[in-house]
Amino acid sequence: MFRLLRWLPLLLLLPPPGSPEPPGLAPLSAGAPPQAPDLLYADGLRAYAAGAWAPAVALLREALRSRAALGRARRDCGARCAAEPGAALPAMLPASPGPDSGPGAARSAWEPLLLRAALRRAECLTQCGARRLGPGGAARLRVGSALQDAFRRREPYNYLQRAYYQLKKLDLAAAAAHTFFVANPTHLQMREDMAKYRRMSGVRPQSFRDLETPPYWQAAYDTGLELLGRQEAALALPWLEEALQESLAQVESCRAGCEGPEEQQKEEEEEGGTGSQGGLYEAIAGHWIGVVQCRQRCVEDTATRPGRSFPVPDFLPGQLRRLHEAHAQVGNLSQAVENVLSVLLFYPEDEAARKALDQYQAQLGEPRPALGPREDIQRFVLRSLGEKRQLYYAMEHLGASFKDPDPWTPAAFIPEALREKLREDREKRLWDHEPPQPKPLTHWKDVLLLEGVTLTQDARQLNGSERAVLDGLLTPAECGVLLQLAKDAAESGARSGYPAGRRSPHTPHERFEGLTVLKAAQLARAGAVGSQGAQLLLEVSERVRSLTQAYFSPDRPLHLSFTHLVCRSAIEGEQAQRMDLSHPVHADNCVLDPDTGECWREPPAYTYRDYSGLLYLNDDFQGGDLFFTEPNALTVTAQVRPRCGRLVAFSSGVENPHGVWAVTRGRRCTLALWHTWAPEHREQEWTEAKELLQEPEKEEGEELPSRDPAPEPPSHRLQRVQDKAGKPPRVREEL
Secondary structure: OHHHHHHHHHHOOOOOOOOOOOOOOOOOOOOOOOOOHHHHHHHHHHHHHOOOHHHHHHHHHHHHHHHHHHHHHHHHHHHHHHOOOOOOOOOOOOOOOOHHHOHHHHHHHHHHHHHHHHHHHHHHHHHHHHHHHOOOHHHHOOOOHHHHHHHHOOHHHHHHHHHHHHOOOHHHHHHHHHHHHHHOOOOHHHHHHHHHHHHOOOOOHHHOOOOOOOOHHHHHHHHHHHHHHOOOHHHHHHHHHHHHHHHHHHHHHHHHHOOOHHHHHHHHHHOOOOOOOOOHHHHHHHHHHHHHHHHHOHHHHHHOOOOOOOOOOOHHHHHHHHHHHHHHHOOOHHHHHHHHHHHHHHOOOOHHHHHHHHHHHHHHOOOOOOOOOOHHHHHHHHHHHHHHHHHHHHHHHHOOOOOOOOOOOOHHHOOHHHHHHHHHHHHHOHHHOOOOOOOOHHHHHHHHHHHOOEEEEOOOOOOOOOEEEEEOOOOHHHHHHHHHHHHHHHHOOOEEOEEOOEEOOOOOOEEEEEEEHHHHHHHHHHOOOOHHHHHHHHHHHHHHHHHHHHHHOOOOOOEEEEEEEEEEEEOOOOOOOOOOOOEEEEOOOOEEEOOOOEEEOOOOOOOOOOEEEEEEOOOOOEEOOEEEEOOOOOOEEEEEOOOOOOEEEEEOOOOOOEEEOOEEEOEEEEEEEEEEOOHHHOOHHHHHHHHHHHOOOOOOOOOOOOOOOOOOOHHHHHHHHHOOOOOOOOOOOOO
């Protein structure tokens, strides 16, 4: 009762039943000072765990609003106070006193200037924060690193989609689910929830919208590139210019956040909570190094789209290249010169930029000495280089760590003592920039021979590129063991990937069943399925990975990113005059647009997938053949009939769109595997399953700990961050 009373003020802020919900997550209490986001979030989780859905929505929305208000206030106050008279830090130290003045005189010459400016800046920030955020300002609204990570991963929307669903607000539930999924495209449970929302009558296609305001540069940049691709440079220019300005503005916003107390908290956590072990100047230097390191990461953070593991490469120089090319196409040669000179600030020896500059100057005719690089880019580069110089100095003399995110940093800025080590580090990351060179064919032939596998069709015979059909990976007995594993798991009610007996998300005429390697290991430990099948599932997935690497990527390691044993069964009585597919045409690491032939490597696609494999277990069914198409999704280029032990392996991109013909009778079972070059996306469940199967059997009466492979519900994981006194119950349920 007392808890409900505590949440009553926020409940009153919700719209009455039946009233239209404001679009997105509109402010609940406009004009009021924001409350502490961490406290609001913790209360929201408690309300969620208690099943108090309306208070949970109000609290979580207010936490999001407060965090956004804190960011805006910090950015605005930082910009205002930097321009405040007397609060500007000295641009350079005054000249050193004469040799007879003594060492103390040199320090006394600059200390008062620096400290006076720092004190005035602090006073300005404190007063501005109090005006914008209420008494206590930003210090009262400190957001811990764990909570920052939760917001960055958009975890609040995972809660919100469930709470909105319980409140029968399906439109907002779908929007919250989509918002979370954009930043978490590998979240299997959310992918399944999204499919369920799409089948609900109260959910429209427009419901799947992003409630988080995406970085505006993305929409402008993508529109500009699209127009450039259509040779419409005049229309593209305003979008490209807007994208650059928004990029720079977002970088500035990120840099303002680096001065907040959260960065200091991170440093203390990394030091084990012991704080600085030195004196005043060591403490100042340590905190300053942390701030500058954070600032240097801001371009990379800005350039990383939600749900992506890596930033847009060469983010700012790449935009400048597009701008100078577009200006040249429409005849704006002066602006083309300004932008290409800006590219040369990053890469002074860039041959293409130098050649373009010579061409533009020749077309202009007379020399234009007034033309120079863009002022905004010039300021950015000079400031960034100054910070890099400080950080490399700190690396050399203070033992600080710094991973330079920019490939354009001049070698002269790196101390000689550090160059060799940094060069070795870059060589270790060579695959980030250069594709592997294929080895002679004898390499993979030897591997196939050792495995007893036959190459049945290569890419040429399959009328495509990076495709292959390999036979003999499984014996009939092994196929039987895996088929029995899938059957036993389905009968046990296992819910992994696709719920048992659930209709397919792709067609209403088939049922799907799915099993992951970890769920198979758990069922084997519980005695629900045979351990032989679970062990074979692990062994076979590694066999497919090694063969795929040997055939397609011998010089670059491939890692399993996901393994899924999937069976699809035709529903009797629903196959007459059926016109749909078992699985529509798609690509595995990009969103295919058949109308244009483009494939967008962005969420909800699994963008990190590099190679795919389909290992078939049976052929006693009708239909269900795999087929490849052109990017238009209409022109079939090759077709493969499943059979026991047959592997179809192919690269996961736009070069290999594929689908599955309808299964019209029987049950078709396949082991689907996806591989990645990115080690950070390797399948952790595979390792957990292996460890679980290697554990000794439990003694009589001994309980095994639960190791549920399904995504841990928010109430279980994030509540633990905020409230360590106890664990809330598992309250997440299926839609």
